[in-house]
Amino acid sequence: MGRKASLVLWAVADVIAGVVAVGLLINVTSGLLPEPLTEPQVAWPALLLVSAVVAALAVRRIRQSEPPQSPNEALEQQRRHDELTPQFDITYRRSGSSDVVTLCLAFVGPLGLDRLDSVEVAVRNDRPDRRPVTAGPPTAEDIASVIWSPYRLRPGVDRADRMGRCTPAVPLDRGEVLYRTLELSLTPHWVPSQDFWRQQYADQPVRLTLTCTRKDHSPWVLPMEITIPSPASNEAS
Incomplete structure (x- = not known):
């Protein structure tokens, strides 16, 4: 026994x-x-x-x-966790000159991981350290209310939050594709013009964080990026 x-x-x-x-x-x-x-x-x-x-x-x-877990057991557990890191192919599609984009996140591997209990998609800011630089606006609250990215998740679609920051976690099997709808981010009220805001992010990628979970494993937090040219850039090319 x-x-x-x-x-x-x-x-x-x-x-x-x-x-x-x-x-x-x-x-x-x-x-x-x-x-x-x-x-x-x-x-x-x-x-x-x-x-x-x-x-x-x-x-x-x-x-x-x-x-207590021995150092060798801890190293082996970490190695196995790293081996099972979810792999995604990320692409997008756009209908004509629309500002709305469909993000396609294909769960492709690894072979030892056939299902994820949950996948949460969030849009990250271009920098994590944005803060007020003057006594006047924008305030810390103003800065926190902005998606500092060329695109945001479309609020209300796929149960995205009102800000367009993230969508709730959903299960996903290997071989399936998770679709998320993006739209152009809103121009902050203190920025001189919408054109200035768009130019600032013309060549910037959309930065995403995928948080994936599976029973009996620690969560995987995956930073990902995809560059989505503006409709004007597509027409020019």
Whole structure:
């Protein structure tokens, strides 16, 4: 019998012994306790409560008795986690000269990972350290309310949030494609003109973060980028 199985059996024995001991205690002291405390509607809930406490202590003992993970086991676990890092092919498609773009995220591997329990898609800012540089606008709140990117997720589509920052996580099988709708990001109110904003991001990629989860594995956080030319650039070419 393995060590963990033995600990589980001991834990079960602890619970049974605790329940029996409490039951005997109630019977022995029933003549000494005030009558309300010996009524079934009081005595049995008390017995269940004590049993739950004993069970919790037994589980805690099992967890504390588990040997710590060795450095080699930790390295092997990390190596396996890295081997199973989800792989995506990312492309886009546009209908004519529309500003709306369909992002296509194809889950292609690796072979040892056939399904993801959840995939969350978010648009990252071009820089993570944007902050106010003057006493006046834009304020920190103004800056936080902007998607600093040429495109954002289209609010309301695929349950994207009102800001266009992210869409909720969904499951995905290997070989399937996750589609997300993008639109041009909104020009901040303090920027001189929309043309100035568009020129600022003319050659900038859309930066994405894919957060992927699978049971019994730590999450994978994948930074990705894709450059999407503006409709005007497509027409010029």
